[in-house]
Amino acid sequence: xxxxxxxxxxxxxxxxxxxxxxxxxxxxxxxxxxxxxxxxxxxxxxxxxxxxxxxxxxxxxxxxxxxxxxxxxxxxxxxxxxxxxxxxxxxxxxxxxxxxxxxxxxxxxxxxxxxxxxxxxxxxxxxxxxxxxxxxxxxxxxxxxxxxxxxxxxxxxxxxxxxxxxxxxxxxxxxxxxxxxxxxxxxxxxxxxxxxxxxxxxxxxxxxxxxxxxxxxxxxxxxxxxxxxxxxxxxxxxxxxxxxxxxxxxxxxxxxxxxxxxxxxxxxxxxxxxxxxxxxxxxxxxxxxxxxxxxxxxxxxxxxxxxxxxxxxxxxxxxxxxxxxxxxxxxxxxxxxxxxxxxxxxxxxxxxxxxxx
Amino acid sequence: xxxxxxxxxxxxxxxxxxxxxxxxxxxxxxxxxxxxxxxxxxxxxxxxxxxxxxxxxxxxxxxxxxxxxxxxxxxxxxxxxxxxxxxxxxxxxxxxxxxxxxxxxxxxxxxxxxxxxxxxxxxxxxxxxxxxxxxxxxxxxxxxxxxxxxxxxxxxxxxxxxxxxxxxxxxxxxxxxxxxxxxxxxxxxxxxxxxxxxxxxxxxxxxxxxxxxxxxxxxxxxxxxxxxxxxxxxxxxxxxxxxxxxxxxxxxxxxxxxxxxxxxxxxxxxxxxxxxxxxxxxxxxxxxxxxxxxxxxxxxxxxxxxxxxxxxxxxxxxxxxxxxxxxxxxxxxxxxxxxxxxxxxxxxxxxxxxxxxxxxxxxxxxxxxxxxxxxxxxxxxxxxxxxxxxxxxxxxxxxxxxxxxxxxxxxxxxxxxxxxxxxxxxxxxxxxxxxxxxxxxxxxxxxxxxxxxxxxxxxxxxxxxxxxxxxxxxxxxxxxxxxxxxxxxxxxxxxxxxxxxxxxxxxxxxxxxxxxxxxxxxxxxxxxxxxxxxxxxxxxxxxxxxxxxxxxxxxxxxxxxxxxxxxxxxxxxxxxxxxxxxxxxxxxxxxxxxxxx
Numbered sequence: 001x002x003x004x005x006x007x008x009x010x011x012x013x014x015x016x017x018x019x020x021x022x023x024x025x026x027x028x029x030x031x032x033x034x035x036x037x038x039x040x041x042x043x044x045x046x047x048x049x050x051x052x053x054x055x056x057x058x059x060x061x062x063x064x065x066x067x068x069x070x071x072x073x074x075x076x077x078x079x080x081x082x083x084x085x086x087x088x089x090x091x092x093x094x095x096x097x098x099x100x101x102x103x104x105x106x107x108x109x110x111x112x113x114x115x116x117x118x119x120x121x122x123x124x125x126x127x128x129x130x131x132x133x134x135x136x137x138x139x140x141x142x143x144x145x146x147x148x149x150x151x152x153x154x155x156x157x158x159x160x161x162x163x164x165x166x167x168x169x170x171x172x173x174x175x176x177x178x179x180x181x182x183x184x185x186x187x188x189x190x191x192x193x194x195x196x197x198x199x200x201x202x203x204x205x206x207x208x209x210x211x212x213x214x215x216x217x218x219x220x221x222x223x224x225x226x227x228x229x230x231x232x233x234x235x236x237x238x239x240x241x242x243x244x245x246x247x248x249x250x251x252x253x254x255x256x257x258x259x260x261x262x263x264x265x266x267x268x269x270x271x272x273x274x275x276x277x278x279x280x281x282x283x284x285x286x287x288x289x290x291x292x293x294x295x296x297x298x299x300x301x302x303x304x305x306x307x308x309x310x311x312x313x314x315x316x317x318x319x320x321x322x323x324x325x326x327x328x329x330x331x332x333x334x335x336x337x338x339x340x341x342x343x344x345x346x347x348x349x350x351x352x353x354x355x356x357x
Numbered sequence: 358x359x360x361x362x363x364x365x366x367x368x369x370x371x372x373x374x375x376x377x378x379x380x381x382x383x384x385x386x387x388x389x390x391x392x393x394x395x396x397x398x399x400x401x402x403x404x405x406x407x408x409x410x411x412x413x414x415x416x417x418x419x420x421x422x423x424x425x426x427x428x429x430x431x432x433x434x435x436x437x438x439x440x441x442x443x444x445x446x447x448x449x450x451x452x453x454x455x456x457x458x459x460x461x462x463x464x465x466x467x468x469x470x471x472x473x474x475x476x477x478x479x480x481x482x483x484x485x486x487x488x489x490x491x492x493x494x495x496x497x498x499x500x501x502x503x504x505x506x507x508x509x510x511x512x513x514x515x516x517x518x519x520x521x522x523x524x525x526x527x528x529x530x531x532x533x534x535x536x537x538x539x540x541x542x543x544x545x546x547x548x549x550x551x552x553x554x555x556x557x558x559x560x561x562x563x564x565x566x567x568x569x570x571x572x573x574x575x576x577x578x579x580x581x582x583x584x585x586x587x588x589x590x591x592x593x594x595x596x597x598x599x600x601x602x603x604x605x606x607x608x609x610x611x612x613x614x615x616x617x618x619x620x621x622x623x624x625x626x627x628x629x630x631x632x633x634x635x636x637x638x639x640x641x642x643x644x645x646x647x648x649x650x651x652x653x654x655x656x657x658x659x660x661x662x663x664x665x666x667x668x669x670x671x672x673x674x675x676x677x678x679x680x681x682x683x684x685x686x687x688x689x690x691x692x693x694x695x696x697x698x699x700x701x702x703x704x705x706x707x708x709x710x711x712x713x714x715x716x717x718x719x720x721x722x723x724x725x726x727x728x729x730x731x732x733x734x735x736x737x738x739x740x741x742x743x744x745x746x747x748x749x750x751x752x753x754x755x756x757x758x759x760x761x762x763x764x765x766x767x768x769x770x771x772x773x774x775x776x777x778x779x780x781x782x783x784x785x786x787x788x789x790x791x792x793x794x795x796x797x798x799x800x801x802x803x804x805x806x807x808x809x810x811x812x813x814x815x816x817x818x819x820x821x822x823x824x825x826x827x828x829x830x831x832x833x834x835x836x837x838x839x840x841x842x843x844x845x846x847x848x849x850x851x852x853x854x855x856x857x858x859x860x861x862x863x864x865x866x867x868x869x870x871x872x873x874x875x876x877x878x879x880x881x882x883x884x885x886x887x888x889x890x891x892x893x894x895x896x897x898x899x900x901x902x903x904x905x906x907x908x909x910x911x912x913x914x915x916x917x918x919x920x921x922x923x924x925x926x927x928x929x930x931x932x933x934x935x936x937x938x939x940x941x942x943x944x945x946x947x948x949x950x951x952x953x954x
Contacts, residue, residue: 049535058410060935061384062433062585068477069571069584076567080526084535089381093485093542095924096377102541123410126730127741130754132407133386134378135743164412164430171411171728193433193585196571235607248590248842253597256607278583279575282616288582289608290595293426295586301427305420 049081050207051106051114053145054088057138058131058165058174059120063156064090066193070200071280078200082207083115100134103141107148115206116149118142118159122180123172130172139180151185151212152177153202154219157295160188167301178219187212188219192295195276198224218298224276229266229284229292232274235259253289263307264291271296364655364764364901366910369400374745377920378407380927382482384434385934387893389927390746391909393917402902402909403748404893404927406755406934409709409728416883420849421447421875424883425589428871431885432936434477436585437470437577438864439871439885439936446871447591450858456840459593460667461830465617466577466587467663467862468819468826472624473573474865475769475816476632478931480566483809486925487639488551488559491544494528496520496553501561504554509634511626514565523561543919551642559639562631569627576617576823579609593842600834614831621827625820636813637794640806644797649805649926651908654685656763657771658891660693660870662863663822670861676822677863678776678784681760687778693760695859695870698723701886704757707748707895716898718759721872721884722857753895755937757903758886766904767867767891768930770802770811777802787814805908808929849878857882864888866931889937892930905930 024037054064068075079085087102094102106114123130128137146152154177157163165174178186189202202221205213213221230236238244239258246252246261260267266274269292273284285292291307294300360368370392378388386408392401416427424447429440441463448455455463498520505515530537543549551559574584580596581587588595599608661679664670672679672692680690694700702718705711711729712719719725733750736743746752759765776784791810792799801807846852854877861870867888874882894903902910905927914922 049533049537051535056386058408058935059385060430060433060436062430062436065433065436065585068481068567069574071571074568076564079537080530085537086535086540088538089379089386090384091481092381092538092540094540095379095381095920098541098543098919099379099381126728129730129741130409130728131386132378132388132743135376135388135738137741138386140741164415164427165410167415167427169414171414172409174410192430195583247844247847248593248595249597249840249844254599254608254839255603273583279571279578282575282578283582285582285588287607288578288580288588288596290582290588290590293588301415306423306426307420 049084051084051086051110052117053103053106053114053149054085054090054117054119055138055142055145056089057118057120057122057142057158058172059156059158060164061090061119062193063119063158063199064088066196067199068196069279070196072197073200073204075200078203083203097134103145107145111148112150114149115151115153116145116184117153117155118177119155120158121162121166121174121176123165123174125171125173142177142180146181146184149184151187151206152181153206154178154186154188155199156194157190157192157300160190160220161298163192164301167299185212186219187215187221190220190225190296190298191271194296195224195272195278197276197280198272220270224272225270225296227270227272227275229269229271229274229286233266233286234274235286259286259289259291261309262291263305263309265294265297265300265303265306265310266292267310269294269297269300360900362902363899364652364907366902366907367400368902369394372400373917375914375917375920375923376745377923380924380932382485382924382928383932383934384432384936385932387927387932387934388746389905389909389920389923390748391923393914397914397917399909399912399914399923402906403746403752404895404903404905405746405753406889406893406937408934409754410935411728413883413885416880419880420878421450421873421880422591422847424873424880425591428883428885429586429589431887432933433585435470435474435864435866435933435936437466437581437587437589438862438869439887440587440589441467442860442862442864442869442871442885443873444589444591445860445862446858446873447860447875448858449860450856450873450875451591451846451852453592453843453846454668455593455843457667457833457838458598458830458841459843460664461826461833462580462594462596462841464663464826465823465830466580468823469573469576471819471865472628472816472823473570474931475812475819476566476573476628477570478865479632479636479809479813480563482931483928484559484563485539485542486921486928487549487643488563489544489549489556490527490539490560490563491531491542492549492551492553493556493560494524494531494553496524496557498524498557500554501557504638505558508638509630512630512634514561520557520561523564524557527560543916543921546916546919546921548915548921548925550646551639555638555642559635562635565631566627569623572620573624576620579613579617590842592844592847593840595842597841598834598839600839614827618827621820621823625824628817628820632813633817636810637791640810641795643806644795644801646806647801647804648912648922649808649908649929650803651906651910652764652766652904653770653774653807653908654800654803656684656760656765657682657774658693658760658765658767658868659772659775660695660861660863660868662861678772678779678781680775680779681765682775682778683763687774690775690779695861695872700761701870702759703886703890704759704897705751706757706898707751707753708756709751709754710756718898721870721886722874722882724872724882724884748896753893755890755893755895757894757897758890759897759901762899764894764897764901764903764907765891767888768808768812769815769865769867770808771867772863773811773814774802783818784814787818805926805929812931852878855881864936866933866936867891887933887936889930889933893932893934893937905932
């Protein structure tokens with residue numbers, strides 16, 4: 001008999017009252033109303049921990065490093081109590097064939113009832129041998145692990161889009177997961193890396209509601225990726241007022257003016273950095289003085305220099321220009337529909353204040 | 358058949374071959390094969406880097422001011438150290454100086470990384486080589502409490518009830534039948550020597566460290582906006598400082614400085630109360646296990662880091678030691694010159710790259726590399742299903758860097774050996790104190806445990822140095838200097854037509870350098886030699902084995918099918934394979950026209 005999250009928490013000496021508080025905090029961190037707390041509580045009281053295989057391809061491990069920085073929930077609680085992280089070569093005790101045996105066991109024993117999380121991506125050149133696991137191409141392990149998976153989480157920009165190793169000229173032909181695995185539901189959680197609390201919120205959501213959160217056309221959860229950094233940036237009033245940092249450490253930099261002229265990609269980047277922020281809500285790149293480099297966007301490495309300002313923008317200081325910037329740049333990546341949706345979302349948000357759009 | 362290597366090891370491939378692939382609890386992907394004799398002693402070791410991404414090809418033609426962001430993605434574990442190395446390389450090439458505050462902030466960020474990386478490495482990547490979580494279930498929480506109070510009287514989390522709670526949590530976790538990351542571990546292997554009380558204490562600290570490590574990185578989020586992968590700029594740091602004026606919420610202000618300061622204090626406390634006492638306690642119980650010395654008692658290399666004053670990269674101004682030691686002669690520390698074409702060279706006869714002349718080594722500024730995945734004739738298996746590597750052929754995505762022809766070990770132990778030999782008093786005091794507490798001789802340093810202990814000492818050293826640079830920055834602000842960036846040469850129109858530079862740091866795993874050539878304001882050539890390229894190096898043209906391979910030699914494995922001892926020694930280096938495997942292609946040609954699978 002596998003124990004549930006609630007069993008585990010109770011046995012740790014956590015009171016029911018604290019447990020319910022945890023559930024309502026989880027609901028809040030997922031952007032859900034307090035009425036969802038009982039649903040989360042019910043799920044956590046009754047479900048065994050879902051097995052997760054976390055594979056690593058060509059990557060830098062920044063997604064795992066981000067994941068362990070989650071403040072709510074703590075990664076300790078995720079690993080011990082929420083899911084069963086049966087394979088993750090970055091932290092697992094076993095190695096070699098004992099490690100490989102776990103993948104086989106989970107794929108066979110939990111048919112259709114485990115989650116495959118992928119960090120990094122498979123290279124396809126050189127018969128896949130630019131990334132070797134157990135003497136074989138990583139892409140083989142990926143295909144096998146995906147074969148019986150219930151669903152796949154593509155962590156970060158590598159798995160979602162290709163990221164740095166896929167930047168021109170992509171010497172290894174590093175390929176995002178959805179182009180290799182085409183018959184499974186995939187949720188993309190892009191970013192280099194994604195925000196820790198976004199990662200754990202996605203996991204909590206899937207475990208709680210037994211489904212993916214609502215996704216946009218590109219497969220990203222809308223709750224975190226439907227608005228641009230610029231839309232919710234605390235420096236936005238300076239953009240609207242035409243107050244810009246002109247050079248590093250100038251008067252504007254010290255006053256926290258807008259970084260648009262320093263190349264900030266906030267107007268074209270869909271992510272939650274300006275709302276959820278980083279490392280327990282402490283800061284985000286713009287707050288610490290550097291423009292957004294757009295790390296959650298497809299192909300962000302090949303869209304011009306990080307200090308080149310977004311082009312074709314001739315006027316500043318008028319609020320509607322922000323949307324024009326967003327649309328123009330989104331058009332470049334061929335995602336005009338998403339931009340339109342986002343523009344209307346912003347308009348709704350503007351009209352309705354804090355109401356859910 | 359036995360082979361004598363020029364660097365003093367006798368290789369014998371006649372015994373049973375043991376393959377470990379994947380080697381887990383590392384960054385990236387690697388494979389290891391060893392031969393063991395009839396007494397289960399390792400007589401031959403082969404280390405293979407099993408991934409390649411080609412970042413240097415990708416950098417060609419880019420804006421040098423953007424390079425830090427690309428190379429930062431070489432590694433998300435030692436995140437930032439490549440970025441810092443890169444901005445230093447560009448600044449060196451273009452003659453850009455940085456303000457004192459920027460130097461202090463960069464040092465604080467780099468030291469924060471050292472502390473975080475060492476702590477996470479020990480508890481979350483390395484501890485399970487020494488600590489048996491299943492055995493912890495047998496512990497008496499009262500005895501664990503007494504042990505905790507004896508090894509670390511100041512640590513507040515030490516009551517019997519506290520340890521009982523952790524043990525209960527662990528018990529239910531194990532009883533659930535879903536062992537997660539502990540699944541298929543080697544929990545009955547006789548190589549585990551700790552009594553249950555020590556295992557319970559260490560597992561508890563595994564969890565405490567997991568909670569605490571995220572606090573440490575808040576420092577880098579304050580200055581760099583996020584972590585992993587904070588932001589940097591050529592010419593300084595992006596965060597402006599404003600301690601008096603309007604709009605201080607947009608910059609580093611008193612609240613932010615207090616936040617950093619309080620994290621520094623908590624970090625010093627955690628390292629002193631938890632990490633160091635654990636090393637003494639666990640090290641004391643394993644001190645008879647003196648395998649794994651490898652090259653550490655022979656050839657070690659450090660570039661130095663943490664410039665006290667800005668813009669001075671001379672040895673005397675570097676707070677981390679610099680120099681090379683050859684053939685174990687601690688009486689002489691050789692100077693190291695990263696620009697000299699005859700000192701650092703990379704070889705590829707056993708690496709999956711081709712050179713026009715594979716007998717020669719090439720200095721990074723003149724690097725020449727083309728990937729060439731080709732297995733030796735005695736490989737067992739096939740091209741895409743390797744069962745046994747042929748180390749006489751090409752066998753790794755890692756090149757073989759050499760310093761004046763020598764295979765070198767880099768990393769915390771190398772730095773501590775160089776520092777000890779150079780009479781760096783902070784280091785000699787720390788080393789003598791630890792050896793005294795363990796009642797161990799200096800030679801004990803040259804081992805797997807020595808590597809693990811040096812990392813802990815360095816973590817402690819780095820935590821105090823964070824405080825030093827914080828105080829230094831406050832003093833500088835008090836004196837009226839709040840500059841954080843020098844933008845004189847920010848504009849590429851001010852740059853010479855051609856320039857070349859080198860930047861270096863001491864990454865958590867060891868000596869790291871980037872070499873850059875700039876032509877017409879664009880990157881013409883970019884080359885990195887990283888710590889795991891040194892440590893994970895395959896054989897070279899002379900047959901010298903690399904540091905991982907050397908350290909595994911002559912180790913006794915209790916159960917050859919269960920690679921506890923192999924993992925122990927490899928992990929003591931904290932391998933980082935995404936870092937180690939790289940390439941620079943002269944023409945940066947498109948390499949993508951291979952068939953779709």
